[in-house]
Amino acid sequence: xxxxxxxxxxxxxxxxxxxxxxxxxxxxxxxxxxxxxxxxxxxxxxxxxxxxxxxxxxxxxxxxxxxxxxxxxxxxxxxxxxxxxxxxxxxxxxxxxxxxxxxxxxxxxxxxxxxxxxxxxxxxxxxxxxxxxxxxxxxxxxxxxxxxxxxxxxxxxxxxxxxxxxxxxxxxxxxxxxxxxxxxxxxxxxxxxxxxxxxxxxxxxxxxxxxxxxxxxxxxxxxxxxxxxxxxxxxxx
Ligand code: ATP
Numbered sequence: 001x002x003x004x005x006x007x008x009x010x011x012x013x014x015x016x017x018x019x020x021x022x023x024x025x026x027x028x029x030x031x032x033x034x035x036x037x038x039x040x041x042x043x044x045x046x047x048x049x050x051x052x053x054x055x056x057x058x059x060x061x062x063x064x065x066x067x068x069x070x071x072x073x074x075x076x077x078x079x080x081x082x083x084x085x086x087x088x089x090x091x092x093x094x095x096x097x098x099x100x101x102x103x104x105x106x107x108x109x110x111x112x113x114x115x116x117x118x119x120x121x122x123x124x125x126x127x128x129x130x131x132x133x134x135x136x137x138x139x140x141x142x143x144x145x146x147x148x149x150x151x152x153x154x155x156x157x158x159x160x161x162x163x164x165x166x167x168x169x170x171x172x173x174x175x176x177x178x179x180x181x182x183x184x185x186x187x188x189x190x191x192x193x194x195x196x197x198x199x200x201x202x203x204x205x206x207x208x209x210x211x212x213x214x215x216x217x218x219x220x221x222x223x224x225x226x227x228x229x230x231x232x233x234x235x236x237x
Pocket of ligand 1: 012016035036037038043195225
């Protein structure tokens with residue numbers, strides 16, 4: 001397992017956002033967390049990337065307990081997150097945003113970054129056309145692509161994608177899921193959080209359903225997609 005989450009609990013003050021989560025993500029796979037608003041999906045990703053503190057439990061990356069490793073060092077270890085709501089730097093250009101994605105890397109010479117730049121611009125040709133555009137003036141879908149591209153500039157082993165399809169037109173949603181598949185095919189392990197459960201389950205090797213901070217079902221993407229209670233509650237019957 002590349003990532004192991006063991007009995008993880010996280011609080012916001014007295015509110016228990018997640019409780020006793022246990023799951024793993026195999027190297028080279030796509031895993032997904034699905035569930036309703038407020039189920040704890042984003043909190044789980046933020047805890048793995050180091051933005052939230054663990055109350056109890058452990059997070060192991062490549063067998064190493066990372067509880068005490070600060071967020072920027074987790075990027076160096078190979079964990080990078082594309083945040084919910086995009087979170088690009090609005091006053092910077094596309095190129096500058098992508099550069100920022102590589103800030104934690106030791107070697108940031110243009111020669112070292114070139115293959116990653118090329119990879120990102122190949123995955124997202126739209127970014128290539130708009131390389132000098134200020135990010136804040138791009139459409140929602142374009143900003144989403146930029147956030148994903150920026151996460152990839154860290155050359156992660158594990159990329160955490162928080163709601164990459166949020167607010168996008170159906171055609172673009174389809175495209176984003178195709179790109180996630182391609183990112184994975186190129187060797188990056190993916191942990192995907194999605195409200196668009198049907199699409200996420202189609203893509204995922206393993207899937208977990210969260211309800212009010214707990215995992216209530218786990219299986220392959222196909223198993224969850226065909227589970228009658230999952231279908232009823234999350235896939236529209
Ligand atoms: P969504 O799909 O709506 O983004 P989610 O499954 O990602 O939901 P989280 O954002 O992880 O859910 O939230 C889990 C719980 O923790 C919710 O009850 C939420 O209100 C609470 N929570 C999240 N962030 C904070 C915060 N900064 N302060 C207090 N409570 C929070």
